[in-house]
Structure formats: C-alpha cells, structure tokens
Amino acid sequence: MKDSFEGSPAPEKPVSDGVSKKTGGKQKKFLANDQYFTICIYALIVVAISALIVRVVMTPHAVSSTVNDIVNILMPFLLGTLIAFILNPLIKWLIKLLSGPCRIKSQKVCKFTAIILAYLLVLGVIVICILYIVPQVVVSLTEIVANIPKLYEMTYDFFDNLQDRFPNADVSELQKIVDDILPDFVNTLKNFVSGLIPAVYNMSVSIAKGLVNFVIAIIVSVYMLTDKKDLKRSMKRILYCFVPVDYIPKTLEILSECNSIFTNFIVGKAIDSTIIGVLCFILMSIFSMPYALLISVIVGITNMIPYFGPFIGAVPGVIILLIIDPLTALGFAVLIFLLQQFDGLYLGPKILGDTVGLKPLWIIISITVGGSLAGVLGMFLSVPVVAVLRYLLNLYLEYRLEKRHITLQ
Structure with missing residues (x-):
C-alpha cells in the first residue's frame, strides 16, 4: 500500500526532540533548541567547576604554582590596569580644571594635556622620593647599624642599674631575663637591620630587571586612559551579545558601582596614608625624635594596609626608639596611638566615607x-x-x- 503522502512534499513539522522529518521520513534536520542549549551550558559549567574543585583539593601546590605563573605573565597588564585606576580620578579632575578655569574648549586637547600632566606629577613624586627620601632612609639605616654596639651598652647599663634606680623593688629576676634575652635580641636586630640594606639593593636590582614590565604597564595604562571610550564601547558590545537586553542597564549600573568602590578605596587610602605619614614626620620633628623620616615612611606605607597597618607600622619605630631611649619609645607609641585614632575617627571617614x-x-x-x-x-x-x-x-x-x-x- 502506497503512502498517501507519496508524490507530494509535506511541510516540515518540528517535534519536541529538536528533529524534523521530511517526505517519507527519509531526511531529518536538526533544529536548535534554546532549552537544550541552556541545559548543556549549565552542565558544562557544573563539570568545569567540579573538575576545578577536585584539582585544587588534590594538587593545591600545582594549582598555586600555575596561578603564580599566570599572574607573572599577566603582571604588566595587571599593573597597567592598576595604574590607570589610580590616575583616572586625577585625570578627570585635571580635565575639569582645564576645561573650566583654563577655558580650553577642545576636549581632545584637555584629555591629552590632563594625561601628560598626571604622568608628570607622578613621575615628579617618584623622582623626589628617589633623590631625597631614599638616601636619607639609607643613611638612617646605616647609622642604626653603626650605633648598635653603643645602643646595646646603653640598654644593658639601663637594666643593670635598675636596682639602684628602684631600691625598694626586687628586679633581680627582670635583670636575669634581660641578661638572657638581650644579646640574642640585639644580634637578631643587628642582622635584621644589616640585611635591610642588601635587601634594598636586591630590590633595586629586581626593579631594574622588571623595567621592561614597567614600561609595558605604562603603555597599557596610557592606552586604557586615552581609549577609555573605545574600551567602554567594547564592553557594551560584549554585554549586548551575551546579556539579555532587559538586564543591560542594571548590569552597567552594577559595574559602574564596582568600579567606584575599587577606585575610591585605592585613591582614598593612598591620600589618607600620605597625610598620616606627613603628620607623623612633622610631630616627630617637633618633639625631636630621632630617625623621623625613616619611621614616618614606614608608618605611611604600612598605613595602606587597613586595620593591621597602624600596628605593623608602629612596631619597627618602637623597637628602634626603645634601644635609643625607652621614654622616647613610649612617647612615640602614644603619638602613633593618637595619630591612628585621629585617622580612624576623623580623617579616614572624611576621605574614604563608607567606600x-x-x-x-x-x-x-x-x-x-x-x-x-x-x-x-x-x-x-x-x-x-x-x-x-x-x-x-x-x-x-x-x-x-x-x-x-x-x-x-
């Protein structure tokens, strides 16, 4: 018996399994199915995440080594992105200054002038640090190393004469502890401080070796700052390709807020730490504390680390001053405590807000x-x-x- 449809083509009819049949069931055509495609994507994501978790659990050292290799390869681009993030607010402010009070009408001229000025300002700060701050820090470290024997004798005499200063107190146990600990402590401190100068030298050599990466990072940052509109346009194209149209405005808003949180924290914390370092130097100079510049640099740099930074920065200063004069070390500790209270209660909130x-x-x-x-x-x-x-x-x-x-x- 002949098929009633034989001799005349029948229209294609999609079926639920994504396959369509043609005349007489002889030809089949695959039809895309969004539901099955979504399921496949989710399945692939689950398998990839599961494999990654197993890999991390089974071979954590290999994963860590791989991540470090990837980060080292991408470091120039990551550093360039970080430089662009830091300089972007400064460039925006310079553009407003040039287009406003300076009355430069051309937007391109304003942008390129602002970029050049921003890099010159940063370069000027780096040159000042290299020419003035770094040599004085090295001199201070050298003096500390040279004076360690003298400082050791002073500290030993202080504890040795402690009984004479406090005749009504029994300090024999304290003196015994100091006699046991002080030589090892001073030797450890001497080795630590002596190792700082070679460490600075090795760091300089490493910086010289990484000069190529730094140049690449500068080029990347310049490109990101000059072609910021093109990068935003590219990001929007990617979003419109993969994100549903209804969610794009909210996605752009979320990305903008993430950028604001990250940038405001980095820039704000850098400004905050610079002010704290300068205030520390001024106050230490007013009270005639030794090694004011060296200790202030340490305090300013470590203040970039939230929460732990003030404590990390205070410890080296207290140790250095404790060997010279315990009362000076106590005064420095009080000064740092008050300075950090000022930073935490007033300066930090004013600059960072609720970033x-x-x-x-x-x-x-x-x-x-x-x-x-x-x-x-x-x-x-x-x-x-x-x-x-x-x-x-x-x-x-x-x-x-x-x-x-x-x-x-």
Missing part, C-alpha cells in the same frame, strides 16, 4: 587570606576586592528576597 563598608571581622579575614596568597600587595588589594564581592552578594540576596516577597527589618 568599603566592611566589618572588622571581614577586613581581618580578607587581609589574612590576601596576605597568604599575594603578600603585602594581597593584604592591600584584598579589602577592596572583598568590598566589591560583598556589594554583589548583597544585590543578589536582595533580589532573591524580593522575588520571594520577603521583607526583613
């Missing part, structure tokens, strides 16, 4: 994890990264609560 918004517990966790992964740089960058992740998590939680019609007070 981070992290509780101390999360700051401690982020600094600990960041420090273990990437050292001092990780301790600094971990806080704005965690702040951005916290912002994204809060948005997602608010979305889920709103979807379930739940309101929490």
Whole structure:
C-alpha cells in the first residue's frame, strides 16, 4: 500500500526532540533548541567547576604554582590596569580644571594635556622620593647599624642599674631575663637591620630587571586612559551579545558601582596614608625624635594596609626608639596611638566615607587570606576586592528576597 503522502512534499513539522522529518521520513534536520542549549551550558559549567574543585583539593601546590605563573605573565597588564585606576580620578579632575578655569574648549586637547600632566606629577613624586627620601632612609639605616654596639651598652647599663634606680623593688629576676634575652635580641636586630640594606639593593636590582614590565604597564595604562571610550564601547558590545537586553542597564549600573568602590578605596587610602605619614614626620620633628623620616615612611606605607597597618607600622619605630631611649619609645607609641585614632575617627571617614563598608571581622579575614596568597600587595588589594564581592552578594540576596516577597527589618 502506497503512502498517501507519496508524490507530494509535506511541510516540515518540528517535534519536541529538536528533529524534523521530511517526505517519507527519509531526511531529518536538526533544529536548535534554546532549552537544550541552556541545559548543556549549565552542565558544562557544573563539570568545569567540579573538575576545578577536585584539582585544587588534590594538587593545591600545582594549582598555586600555575596561578603564580599566570599572574607573572599577566603582571604588566595587571599593573597597567592598576595604574590607570589610580590616575583616572586625577585625570578627570585635571580635565575639569582645564576645561573650566583654563577655558580650553577642545576636549581632545584637555584629555591629552590632563594625561601628560598626571604622568608628570607622578613621575615628579617618584623622582623626589628617589633623590631625597631614599638616601636619607639609607643613611638612617646605616647609622642604626653603626650605633648598635653603643645602643646595646646603653640598654644593658639601663637594666643593670635598675636596682639602684628602684631600691625598694626586687628586679633581680627582670635583670636575669634581660641578661638572657638581650644579646640574642640585639644580634637578631643587628642582622635584621644589616640585611635591610642588601635587601634594598636586591630590590633595586629586581626593579631594574622588571623595567621592561614597567614600561609595558605604562603603555597599557596610557592606552586604557586615552581609549577609555573605545574600551567602554567594547564592553557594551560584549554585554549586548551575551546579556539579555532587559538586564543591560542594571548590569552597567552594577559595574559602574564596582568600579567606584575599587577606585575610591585605592585613591582614598593612598591620600589618607600620605597625610598620616606627613603628620607623623612633622610631630616627630617637633618633639625631636630621632630617625623621623625613616619611621614616618614606614608608618605611611604600612598605613595602606587597613586595620593591621597602624600596628605593623608602629612596631619597627618602637623597637628602634626603645634601644635609643625607652621614654622616647613610649612617647612615640602614644603619638602613633593618637595619630591612628585621629585617622580612624576623623580623617579616614572624611576621605574614604563608607567606600568599603566592611566589618572588622571581614577586613581581618580578607587581609589574612590576601596576605597568604599575594603578600603585602594581597593584604592591600584584598579589602577592596572583598568590598566589591560583598556589594554583589548583597544585590543578589536582595533580589532573591524580593522575588520571594520577603521583607526583613
């Protein structure tokens, strides 16, 4: 019996399994199915994440080595991006200054002039540090090394005559402890301080070797700053290709807020730490404390690390001054305490505002994890990264609560 459809082509009819049949069932054609495609994508993502977790758990050292190799390869581009992030607010301010009070009408002239001025300002600060601050820091370290024997004798005499100063107190046990600990402590300090100068030299050699990477980073940052509009346009094209159109405005708003959190923290913390370092130098100079520049540089740099920075910066200064004069060390400790209170209660909130918004517990966790992964740089960058992740998590939680019609007070 012949098929009733034989001799006349039948129209294609899609079926549920994504396959269509043609005349007599002899030809089949695959039709794209968005539902099956989404399931496949989710399945691939789950498999990839599972494989990554297994890899990290089974061979953590190999994963860490691979990540370090990747970071080292991408370091010039990461550094260039960081430089662009730091200089972008300064360039915006210079553009407003040039187009406003300076009355330069051409936007291109304003932009290129602002970029050149920003790099010249940063270069000028670096040159000043190299010509004036670094030599004085090296001289201070050299003096400390040369004076360690004298400082040792002074400290030993202080504790040796402690009984004469306090005749009514029994300080024999304290003197015994000092006699046991002081030689090892001084030798350790001497080795540490002596190793700082070679460390500075080795660091200079490393910087010289990394000059090529630094030049690449500068080129990357210049490109990012000059072609910022093209980069934004490229980002929007990618978003419109992969993100549903209805979600694009909200996505752009979220990305802009993440950029604001990260940039404001880095720039604000740099300004805050510079002010604290300068104030420390001025106050130490007023009270005639020795090694004011060296200790102030340490305090300013370590203040870039949130929460732990003030304590890390105070310890070297207290140790150096404790060997010279315990009363001076006590005064320095009080000065740093008051300075950090001023920073935490007034200066920091005025400059940073609520940029981070992290509780101390999360700051401690982020600094600990960041420090273990990437050292001092990780301790600094971990806080704005965690702040951005916290912002994204809060948005997602608010979305889920709103979807379930739940309101929490």
